[in-house]
Amino acid sequence: MLELLRIENLAIIDSAEIEFGPGLNVLTGETGAGKSIIVGALGLLRGARASPDLIRTSAQEARISAIFRSGEQETIVGRRIATQRSSTTIDGELTSVGSLAQLTSTLLDIYGQHDHQSLLQPAEHLALLDDTLGSEQLLASVQEGYRRVQALQSELEALRRSAAERARELDIIAFQCREIDAVGVRPGEEEELKQERTVLAHAQALAEAARGAVETLYEEEGAAVERLDLARRMLERAGTTDHRLIALAQELAQAQQAVQATAQALQEYAERLEADPHRLEEVEARLASIDRLRLKYGSTCAEILAFRTQREADRKRLEGSGERTEHLEQALARAQAQLQTEALALSQARQTAARELSQRITQELKALGMGDARLVIHVNRQEEGSGPGQGPPRYQCGPKGIDQVQLLFSANPDEPPRPLVKVASGGELSRLMLAIRTVSRPPVDTLVFDEVDVGIGGEAAVQVGERLAQLSRSAQVIVITHLPQVASRAARHFWIAKTVRRGRTLTSVSPLAGQEREEELARMLSGTKSREALAHARELLRRGSQG
Numbered sequence: 001m002l003e004l005l006r007i008e009n010l011a012i013i014d015s016a017e018i019e020f021g022p023g024l025n026v027l028t029g030e031t032g033a034g035k036s037i038i039v040g041a042l043g044l045l046r047g048a049r050a051s052p053d054l055i056r057t058s059a060q061e062a063r064i065s066a067i068f069r070s071g072e073q074e075t076i077v078g079r080r081i082a083t084q085r086s087s088t089t090i091d092g093e094l095t096s097v098g099s100l101a102q103l104t105s106t107l108l109d110i111y112g113q114h115d116h117q118s119l120l121q122p123a124e125h126l127a128l129l130d131d132t133l134g135s136e137q138l139l140a141s142v143q144e145g146y147r148r149v150q151a152l153q154s155e156l157e158a159l160r161r162s163a164a165e166r167a168r169e170l171d172i173i174a175f176q177c178r179e180i181d182a183v184g185v186r187p188g189e190e191e192e193l194k195q196e197r198t199v200l201a202h203a204q205a206l207a208e209a210a211r212g213a214v215e216t217l218y219e220e221e222g223a224a225v226e227r228l229d230l231a232r233r234m235l236e237r238a239g240t241t242d243h244r245l246i247a248l249a250q251e252l253a254q255a256q257q258a259v260q261a262t263a264q265a266l267q268e269y270a271e272r273l274e275a276d277p278h279r280l281e282e283v284e285a286r287l288a289s290i291d292r293l294r295l296k297y298g299s300t301c302a303e304i305l306a307f308r309t310q311r312e313a314d315r316k317r318l319e320g321s322g323e324r325t326e327h328l329e330q331a332l333a334r335a336q337a338q339l340q341t342e343a344l345a346l347s348q349a350r351q352t353a354a355r356e357l358s359q360r361i362t363q364e365l366k367a368l369g370m371g372d373a374r375l376v377i378h379v380n381r382q383e384e385g386s387g388p389g390q391g392p393p394r395y396q397c398g399p400k401g402i403d404q405v406q407l408l409f410s411a412n413p414d415e416p417p418r419p420l421v422k423v424a425s426g427g428e429l430s431r432l433m434l435a436i437r438t439v440s441r442p443p444v445d446t447l448v449f450d451e452v453d454v455g456i457g458g459e460a461a462v463q464v465g466e467r468l469a470q471l472s473r474s475a476q477v478i479v480i481t482h483l484p485q486v487a488s489r490a491a492r493h494f495w496i497a498k499t500v501r502r503g504r505t506l507t508s509v510s511p512l513a514g515q516e517r518e519e520e521l522a523r524m525l526s527g528t529k530s531r532e533a534l535a536h537a538r539e540l541l542r543r544g545s546q547g
Contacts, residue, residue, distance in 0.1 A: 001476035002042075002108060002446045004067040009059035010081075011037045016509045018494060024472035026479045026487045027509075028520060029496030034507030035480045038496070039450045042066075042478075043110060044079050047101025052083045068107050070445065077104060110448045111433040119407065119429055119436075120421045126405040129377060132440040133353040138346040139400065145339035146399045152332040159325045166318050173315045176297070180308045183289045185301040193287050200273075200280040210270040218263035225263070228256040340394060343402045347395075350403055351379045357439065364435035368467070369460025375432065376408040376417045430454075431464070438467045442475040453483040461485040465544070484524040488540035493517050517541070 005018045012034055027035055041064045044050055055062045065078035077100060080087045088100045111119070130139060199206065217224045235249035290301065297307040317324070354377035365373040381403060382396040395402035408417035411428060420429075430452035437447065453464055465486040471477055472491070481487055493512040498505060512520055521537035522529045 001069060002066060002478070003069045005038070005041065006063070006065045007038070007041050008063040009056040010041055010054055010062040010064060011056060011507075012498065012505045013037055013041075013507045014056065014504075016507065018509050019511075020476065020478060021492045022472075022476055023491035024469055024477045024479065024489055025492045025494070026481050026490040027494045027496055028481060028487050028524060030498065031482075033496045033498040035496045036450070037507065038509070039110065039448060039480060042108065042448055044081075045077055045100070046104050046108060046110060047097050050079065050081045050086060052081065054081055055083070068104075068446070075103070075107070105444075107444055108446045108448065109442075109444050110450070111430045111452070119433055122406060122421075125377075125407050126400060126403065127443070128407075128436065128440070129350055129354055129357065129379070129405050130400075131443055132357050133349060135346060135349055135353075138342070138349060141342045142339065142346050142397075142401050143399050145335065145342050146397060149332065149335045149339055149397075152328055152335055156325065156328045156332060159328065170315060170318055173311045173318075176311055177308060177315075180293060180297065180304060183293055185290055185293065185304055187302045187305065190287065190290050190301050193283050193290075197280065197283045197287065200283060204273075207270040207273040210266040210273075214263045214266045214270070217259050217266075225256055225259050228252055228259060232256060339397055340402075343395065343397045346401045347379065347381055347403050350401075350405070354379045354405070360439045361432070361435045364438050364467070365432065367460070367463045368431045368435060369456035369463070370411065370428065370431060372411065372413045373428070373432075374410045374417055375435075376410075378406045378408055380404045380406070425454075431456075434464065434467055434471070437471050437475075442471070444475070446476045446478065447471065448478045448480075450480045452479060453481050453486060457483070465489045469544075482524065484521045484537065484540055487524060488521060488537075488544035490544075493520070495520055 001022055002020050005016075005020065007013050007016045009015075016038075018038070027038060029035055040048070040054075044064050045066055061080055061082040063078065063080050065076065068075045068077070076089075076091050078089045079097075079100070080089075088095050088097050090100060090103060215223070232249050232252040235245045235252065239246040239249060290304075293304050294300075298304040358375055358377045361375045362373070365371075365375065384394045384396050407420045409420045409428075409432065410417040420432075430449050433447075434449060434452055449468070452468075453461060456464065461483045462485050464483065465488070468477055468479055468486060469489040479486060479490075487493060495510050495512050495516075496507060497510065498507050500506070518534055518537045518541065519529050521540055522533035525536050525540075526533040
């Protein structure tokens with residue numbers, strides 16, 4: 001609900017803060033006191049267009065902020081209107097007016113003026129009917145069926161490319177696969193070749209190093225093998241005296257064999273480097289072939305092979321597209337038929353609900369002082385059309401079904417119902433929405449009614465008060481009213497007053513209770529605070545508290 005509204009430098013309001021409560025909240029005051037400015041401020045929070053002309057004279061900017069609360073969740077919104085650069089915030093973060101409007105449309109609705117009213121938005125008429133219908137399951141089935149049809153149509157559209165286009169794609173795939181297969185890459189090959197290239201580029205130096213090591217270990221006079229052999233024989237002779245040296249001599253024998261093996265391996269290594277002087281060219285050519293593939297199909301050999309696998313899968317898919325197309329066409333036909341069935345069921349439920357709701361709302365309008373008014377909720381199915389012998393008609397189906405819903409209104413018995421936006425005044429719209437909300441559930445937590453009591457009195461005024469009080473049991477209701485029959489029902493009563501101080505017009509907002517509230521009701525009843533008017537006011541408050 002709307003917990004707090006703060007206004008600064010807006011029109012003739014210098015500064016005002018209103019703490020609204022749950023249930024019915026009313027704002028009263030003399031004509032021109034500034035009640036419409038309060039509604040206008042709420043309209044700005046609903047995304048209404050702002051103009052620097054709204055800024056109070058001599059002020060630099062106007063500010064409107066509000067706190068909405070739902071359980072433990074608190075949302076703070078605000079607008080700053082300035083001559084140069086205005087701003088909008090949600091929970092302290094800068095945002096766009098559009099984002100603000102999108103958010104507050106789920107929190108607050110205003111009825112009475114021609115700005116920001118769901119009744120005047122044809123797209124909302126369907127939602128209004130569905131809210132009353134309680135058709136969540138039917139609507140969910142239609143939405144799921146629609147998504148299924150859309151997915152099948154998208155897949156079919158991708159498959160139904162021309163045969164020539166498929167042939168071209170298959171030719172491209174065949175060329176790419178042949179090109180990759182001709183090179184015959186394997187995972188990790190590029191890294192191995194680069195390492196081999198580095199070795200080959202330094203083959204002469206590496207071979208010389210290997211041969212030098214062979215000479216040092218094995219071939220030259222005093223080589224390591226020869227000296228190890230000498231040391232071994234010395235230990236063996238000494239071992240005849242101390243047998244512990246025999247084991248050490250055996251270790252030297254093993255070391256001698258290891259050195260000989262290492263020398264042999266180094267010899268073979270040097271011979272391999274010298275055996276194929278053209279190997280470096282082969283490696284460079286192989287790397288160049290892989291580089292050409294990398295430019296087209298992937299940064300590594302593994303990625304190139306993955307691309308090849310994917311293209312093979314593409315080939316199979318394209319070659320089997322005919323069979324897949326036939327399967328999808330059958331599935332789409334079944335899904336469309338099912339969607340038509342579910343959408344028709346939803347449409348029939350809507351038409352029944354529309355007739356019942358139209359009658360109930362029309363009866364409510366009579367009770368609200370609009371005895372000649374009629375509301376017709378028109379549900380129109382959007383036909384695609386069908387020729388002779390083509391079976392039952394088919395309907396254009398969207399995510400919400402096959403229906404277009406329009407509210408038609410007539411205020412007088414001799415006038416046919418016409419689109420609401422063309423014929424209803426602000427006061428009529430307010431009472432119409434009150435009638436609608438009396439028989440249906442509110443879509444948001446806070447409802448604001450302005451001009452709901454224009455041109456009515458007597459029993460109709462009592463009925464308006466009763467219905468606003470009834471509505472306030474399921475939603476927070478804020479009402480700008482001139483009717484004491486309405487004001488007496490409020491849980492919170494605010495008085496809007498206009499004064500002139502030092503040549504400046506100021507509007508103030510004050511909560512009323514006790515004697516002050518009785519006096520305001522007396523003023524609304526007779527324009528005076530006479531004993532009779534005060535007694536009548538107390539009686540209204542007594543009745544309001546009982547209702």
